[in-house]
Amino acid sequence: MALIVQKFGGTSVGTVERIEQVAEKVKKFHEAGNELVIVLSAMSGETNRLIDLAKQISEQPVPRELDVMVSTGEQVTIALLAMALIKRGVPAVSYTGNQVRILTDSAHNKARILQIDDQKIRTDLKAGRVVVVAGFQGVDEQGNITTLGRGGSDTTGVALAAALKADECQIYTDVDGVYTTDPRVVPQARRLDKITFEEMLEMASLGSKVLQIRSVEFAGKYNVPLRVLHSFQEGPGTLITIDEEESMEQPIISGIAFNRDEAKLTIRGVPDTPGVAFKILGPISAANIEVDMIVQNVAHDNTTDFTFTVHRNDYQNAQQVLEQTAREINAREVSGDLKIAKVSIVGVGMRSHAGVASRMFEALAKESINIQMISTSEIKVSVVIEEKYLELAVRALHTAFELDAPARQGE
């Protein structure tokens, strides 16, 4: 018997039929003797419908009141699932964030969970009831309704699992696990049985949008075993956990992440004086533009070149800011490129393996793919390349690091 927190997202509860399917699934787990806490999102589309309604009143709806509205989405699904469970003879009860009491700070629309009162839930679990909790929402010290921001239901699931010291937090989605890379790009991509929190964070932030980043951070911090599974297909999914095995067999890299959301900006011929990086990036940050990769090379003739990437949506804005800066600091020129892609290899195994980066560069060189920027961290190496080579690069790296799935029997 285990205590399991299961989270189902918006598409998994998008229709009454789907809610009935979820109820069937939960019933099986309950009959197998597990203690269950189910966390739900709103029906897919409902949160957007509510936000649209609010925007008809005001382009910038008051955050406190927006939370009062959008939190109703999950309130509907928890009641529906509780009804569907009770109909099947499974004792169940639903709770809003306020009823559980999921205490958050008062940052409306992007609140952070401070504390969870587990008393009610424990009483219900002891009494054999399945507890259905509204994801994404909480309540602040003053009793105001708060929401955690997009994808916050994952965070609710992990936070509940941490508070209850659950054996596992299962996140049900529309994919059957975390893959070595996007199967649409590399048909040989494999589902990973296991991945560490750190690797998942790098994979997630680099564009494998299976889990909300905050929930992975949370799970790592409290060491909550997290499992990604498909809502309506059987399978073991992918377990995200701490790296406790020191297996000889551990692969050097776990996966390949990529994204095409970024654009590159370069300012050339910058007089190489102390504080120049701040002079360049200060105004960018002041314009509320987030910067991802930053590369500055050693100076030449007392000038240096400085390159960074921003989200493509911020490209024009960033370019204008940068040109202004260039005039002020007497830089030679500003150039930019929208047609870039970032490809990263991720794996805790690379910590103990030299030569991972060079193996990556070799694989790309073999395909004559030019590397424009390089950035490294302890468990990842990222490169920026021309966008048109993205798929080729990902496939080459997938093979070079021996991630390809063995051909199945009969194939």
Place this chain on the structure above:
Amino acid sequence: MALIVQKFGGTSVGTVERIEQVAEKVKKFHEAGNELVIVLSAMSGETNRLIDLAKQISEQPVPRELDVMVSTGEQVTIALLAMALIKRGVPAVSYTGNQVRILTDSAHNKARILQIDDQKIRTDLKAGRVVVVAGFQGVDEQGNITTLGRGGSDTTGVALAAALKADECQIYTDVDGVYTTDPRVVPQARRLDKITFEEMLEMASLGSKVLQIRSVEFAGKYNVPLRVLHSFQEGPGTLITIDEEESMEQPIISGIAFNRDEAKLTIRGVPDTPGVAFKILGPISAANIEVDMIVQNVAHDNTTDFTFTVHRNDYQNAQQVLEQTAREINAREVSGDLKIAKVSIVGVGMRSHAGVASRMFEALAKESINIQMISTSEIKVSVVIEEKYLELAVRALHTAFELDAPARQGE
């Protein structure tokens, strides 16, 4: 400066445009220096949409969970109105039933208000804020969400007005007040400036569906001046209050109510023994059928005839029960009639006026309308007549009791 509770129903907040109109209205009252508490229903149709959704899961949805769902309807409108007020520069804050804390018993779907915590609201009013409260809902001692049943938002309004000792509770509707009778039947019907709680109760329960009966009882009990007004037309409406004036001019009757929802059942030749009324009505009540008028005449040859009315929807069911009873108690026969109507004259003035009933019967006799049943209370006289004479009877009585509006200038 006055403290006013204003309640707006589902059609008054049925669209974003309407909510903006309500905000404009509230703004004017606020600028005039009033302290305002606004009680809202869900957008028209929303409660039914939610109930339909629940019924897709289960024909008999679990009452606790149904309350969790349907209470979201008002939660959306209060947030939208608060946003619309703040957009207009009017400080405002929304509260759910739980947030106010409107404490109810645990009778889900038809809970009764036990107590209202007025602390938060008083603080907000002192700070100059308009307080927007979700109608129809509360929370029980254990923190479960409850609803008050259909029309419960009126009750919320009155209960808040009582708790806050408000100067007036204004109920905004799609009519501009309470009329002497239905203007669709009698074009000369007049809007009443004033009516007593007792009269309103009789008018409401007899079919003038302007206000929910429970809210009128509540207002009477706590002596909350209640005013019915049109949401989007200017006008004084009708004030419902206690009968504190002993005006000489007080009209004998205030209005004429009627309904065609009832059917009549008669059991003839019942052996006239003690307890016979219970023998007849016990099984009807056991079948969950409500009985309205009951008439038993003096016995003849040791047998008596017994007649009562039920809702038309219950007619067939009641007839079957009654025929079973007739066999058991050896009654002669059972007969029934669906084509009846009930017409009532209502007025506190009749207490001090003899001959009101005979004046009524005279007016009906003049039109050759036969009276089938008669029932009286302190402030009303009801008769059952053939349905086809309904409009004729109402018009005749309206004229006989001098309720017709004086012809307007130019008419």
